Amino acid sequence: xxxxxxxxxxxxxxxxxxxxxxxxxxxxxxxxxxxxxxxxxxxxxxxxxxxxxxxxxxxxxxxxxxxxx
Numbered sequence: 001x002x003x004x005x006x007x008x009x010x011x012x013x014x015x016x017x018x019x020x021x022x023x024x025x026x027x028x029x030x031x032x033x034x035x036x037x038x039x040x041x042x043x044x045x046x047x048x049x050x051x052x053x054x055x056x057x058x059x060x061x062x063x064x065x066x067x068x069x
Contacts, residue, residue: 019063
């Protein structure tokens, strides 16, 4: 997950416009992040999980990383 987090931060710093990407997270039994999925058409997504933008995803991943330390 560390390299994904680094790559996402790098892309965010290079892309000055707001990203329309949206992500969902799936968790395991211990409420730890198990999967990260990119939603290609957020306007058509009708699932129960919360859609996250890039900044929200980075915040969640950094919090998860702190829990592992």
